[in-house]
Amino acid sequence: MGVNDTNKEELELKFKTDFFKKVRLEFVLLVIFAIILLKFISVFDGGLLAHPAPYNHLAGDMFNIGIYADFVKYENDLATLPFYLSQGVKNVVNIFSMTGPIITAQLSQFTGIESYDFTMHISLLFIILSTAILYIFLRKIDNKLALLSLPLSLLVFKWPFQYAITWGMHMSNVNMIFIVVSLFCLFYLDKKYIFIVLGIMNGAGFLSHARETLMFNTGVALYFLVRLIKEKILINLAKNPASIKNYLKENTTIISLKNYIYSVPVMLIFMYRYFPILGSFLYRKSTTLLYGTNQLFAYLPQTKTVSPNVFHHVFFPHFLFYQYLLVIGLIAAIYFLIFKNNRTADIILSFSIMILANGFFSIFGNKTAQIRHLWPVLLIPLVGLSLYMLNSYLKKATKEKSSNLLFAAMFLGIIIITAIYFTPESTSDYPFSDPYTWDAIKWIRLNVENDAKTLILFGDRHNQETMFYLTLKNQFRTNRDKYFEQISKNIISSKVITQGVIFGEFYVRVNNTIVEKDRSIFSNVKESLCDYNYIYSDKYSQIPQVQTYVIKSLEKLIKENNFVVVYQNDLVVILKNNDIGGICFEDEVLL
């Protein structure tokens, strides 16, 4: 027992005390963050999981997940669309991303709660999990950097970013978890069999929402490129190609690259169903034009001349003070990639840089720039990096006295400022669907025959037509513009212009080959009200002219034709036609 041993023990004790202090501080700051987070997400579902109707569904895409989850719950063949999503056409290939709906359907079955309630649940859960996973990854670099990254993620709950939650980016939210887990696969990619996990993540990503997975892989490409250049592997291989054998045995980058290539077949197994139709996605017209005047670039600054103000689009000014931190973080990330040699940092920074870059391009097709709504989560490393640098600078300026206190004050300050500027407001509970509408939809589900056609007449909130696909029956809707034209003429007519399901892609399997068809054949068809088995209508409208017109039409159907009321509540009425294809009432001028 010498003096040295005693010193060592004291040192260990000191280290442990310091460690526990740090852990306790980190824990306290995490709890504060969690409280703010729970406050932020409380606006989305009113403290309830189960709601009497689709809650906070602010756009048609929100309903898609519930529809496809019900399709999973009730149908036996997931590869072929059911009649209510294909307008009765047989053998229509289902190309919808099914990972989200299959997860949703199972949770719905397990709990006995309607599928639509899990759209919000899964979006929120997966956003929080993705943030937590990124946080755990950033801890590998530095605990403080990881903590300082967190506040930015709160922005995702504030408009316009919350579009990702309330407007139906559910599939992107599901996919986000696969791309952040893939970062861990990259970290361990030199280990045996990890390529299988990476293959599963990439495959599941493609099945969830392929675009984000493609974007992630551009980050992977940048990471490998940076490593190959930094380690001078390319130069060495050019000089001595035989050295590849040594690299394959000893070099982490080359072993990782080899394993990345091994992961591709695993990913392809996941995509087997999509091979016949893959090509059609590559030449799909981009909507990024809406973001700017250039076809390839979507301009970031929002100005009147360059970027038309589409209210739900994301531009840098929406980040307020964070936009400057993002720019500083981006510059620092590029500097780190070039001049520093930290493999973990290379993985996460390559990823963030490419996710940021991809928000400007439309090369991956329709709606690529929607990734911007998820920037608050996916770009947390950049903000973390700039705040970490600021913290280090302040620490030096204060000569490293009470650095933990400084760090805690900085973290809390940013959280408070974020809470002041970015606390989300409560949105409308039932903007489209409400308990009356949902009750009527359920009645149709249970009582309408599978071969019956239901016509949904124009209603004030019927512009998100996917909501009616939840009837799980064959249904058509009146074309809003044509119907308005008809109303403005003041002539009640039994002829209406109708349209069917609006999903864009339409592939039919014919004799083992797949043929693309134009779905517009179901649109703008002029038909008689008496050709339909059921007529669904709202009783009230905020536009008096519409209400009078609709009520008069329904009265005429009951009085002059063979229609009877089979269901009604305070808002909705459903008529049944007992003489399908019969002669309908004649046009009448409305006084």
Next chain:
Amino acid sequence: MNHEIRKIILKELKIIGLMFVLFYLMFQIHYYKENLFIILKIAIAHFYLFIIPGYSLCLMFYDKIERLDRLVLGIGVGYGLQPFLLYAINDITRINVMRYNIYVSGALIMIGVLMLKYTILDKK
């Protein structure tokens, strides 16, 4: 051998249990107006259907990857692989996925434990 597996699994169950409590608490606070039983069911559903199967499959990395990172990988594998398997089985059998989903999750947990056993054997 079996004793070793049991020891590893018991250790792993601790982190799963901790995660479960965290999930449950988060759901309970967020859905504060909801029935307790429903909250419990939703937490069990997430864990039994996705997280435990994924985590179980990642047990094969028990000596190569630290526990928290394995949990992260397991979450990804669970939510990614289980739905794909259901889809693929449906493609072959045309049987409604709701009729066999819980068995697939159970099978994945079993496969994970078997893979752990073979990993330990391989190591020896």
